Amino acid sequence: MKKRILSLLLVVAMVxxxxxxxxVVANAEDTTTKKIALGTSGVADKDFVYFGNYNGEDIKWKVxxxxxxxxxxxxxxxxxxxxxxxxxxxxxDNDSNVWQHSDAQAWCTAFAESDAxxxxxxxxxxxxxKSDAETTQYNIPxxxxxxxxxxxxxxxxxxxxxxxxxxxxxxxxxxxxSGGAAGGWWLRxxxxxxxxxxxxxxxxxxxxxxxxxxxxPGVRPAFNLNLESVLFSSAAVGGKSIxxxxxxxxxxxxxxxxxxxxxxxxxxxxSRTFIASLISGSSATVAAGGSxxxxxxxxxxxxxx
Numbered sequence: 001m002k003k004r005i006l007s008l009l010l011v012v013a014m015v016x017x018x019x020x021x022x023x024v025v026a027n028a029e030d031t032t033t034k035k036i037a038l039g040t041s042g043v044a045d046k047d048f049v050y051f052g053n054y055n056g057e058d059i060k061w062k063v064x065x066x067x068x069x070x071x072x073x074x075x076x077x078x079x080x081x082x083x084x085x086x087x088x089x090x091x092x093d094n095d096s097n098v099w100q101h102s103d104a105q106a107w108c109t110a111f112a113e114s115d116a117x118x119x120x121x122x123x124x125x126x127x128x129x130k131s132d133a134e135t136t137q138y139n140i141p142x143x144x145x146x147x148x149x150x151x152x153x154x155x156x157x158x159x160x161x162x163x164x165x166x167x168x169x170x171x172x173x174x175x176x177x178s179g180g181a182a183g184g185w186w187l188r189x190x191x192x193x194x195x196x197x198x199x200x201x202x203x204x205x206x207x208x209x210x211x212x213x214x215x216x217p218g219v220r221p222a223f224n225l226n227l228e229s230v231l232f233s234s235a236a237v238g239g240k241s242i243x244x245x246x247x248x249x250x251x252x253x254x255x256x257x258x259x260x261x262x263x264x265x266x267x268x269x270x271s272r273t274f275i276a277s278l279i280s281g282s283s284a285t286v287a288a289g290g291s292x293x294x295x296x297x298x299x300x301x302x303x304x305x
Contacts, residue, residue, distance in 0.1 A: 145188050
C-alpha cells in the first residue's frame with residue numbers, strides 16, 4: 001500500500017506541469033517530515049485556509065471543524081471567515097428575521113456564485129441542509145433556523161457557541177476587517193421572543209440581537225469545503241513548483257521549510273478524466289531514466305494549461 005501511495009503521488013506531481021489547479025493555503029500543526037500529503041491530512045481545527053478572493057484580497061478562513069461539515073457529515077470541512085468581508089452597511093432584512101428569503105441569505109447566495117471563487121473553487125463549495133432547533137445560548141432564547149441546500153451562510157447562535165465559544169467575549173467571537181477595524185457581525189438565528197430582530201455579535205464579542213434593518217453589523221460568512229474535491233496538500237512556500245515548458249517543467253517537491261506552516265491544497269479539476277482514473281487506484285513505478293505515458297484528451301489552451 002505504501003508503494004502504491006508513493007507511486008500515485010509521483011504521478012500526480014509529474015502531471016502538475018499540464019494540469020491547471022486551484023490552491024488554498026492552510027496552517028498545519030506537525031510539518032517536520034511532510035513534503036506532500038494526500039487530501040487535507042495537514043489541516044487541523046483552528047488552522048487557517050485561504051480560499052477565494054474578495055475585493056482584490058485573498059479570503060482567510062478559520063477551520064471550525066477539519067473533519068466534518070456543520071451538519072456532521074464527514075466529507076466536509078467547516079470554515080468561517082476570519083475577518084469581516086463587509087464591515088457594515090448590510091442589514092439582515094427590511095422586515096423579517098427569518099433566514100430563508102432574507103436579504104442576508106440573498107447576499108450569501110450571490111457571494112457563492114460570484115467571481116470571488118474560481119470555477120474549481122465553486123465546485124468545492126459543499127451544499128448543506130440542516131435545522132437548528134430552539135435553544136438558549138449566551139443567556140438568550142433563540143428560535144429555529146434552517147439551511148436548505150446552501151453553500152454560504154451565516155452562523156447560527158448554536159454554531160457560534162459550539163465551534164467558537166459558549167460565553168460572551170470568548171476568543172474568536174470578536175473580529176475585525178483584514179485592515180484591523182473592529183466591527184460586529186450578523187448571526188442567522190432569530191431571538192425567540194422577537195420578530196423584528198436577528199442575532200448579532202457585538203464588536204467586543206458579546207452576543208445579542210439588533211433590528212433586522214440595522215446597517216451597522218458586518219458580514220462574516222461560513223461555508224463547507226467538499227473534501228472529495230481536494231487532491232493533496234503541500235507547502236505553500238517552497239513546495240510544488242513548475243518551470244517553463246520543456247525539460248525544466250517538472251520539479252521535485254521541496255522539504256517543508258515555511259516557518260508559518262502554510263500549506264496549499266490542490267483541488268480536483270473534474271474536466272480532467274485521467275485524474276479520476278489515477279485516484280481510483282492505478283499506480284506505476286518507473287526506474288530512473290525511464291518514462292511513463294498517460295492517456296489524455298481535451299487539453300485546454302488557457303493560461304497555465
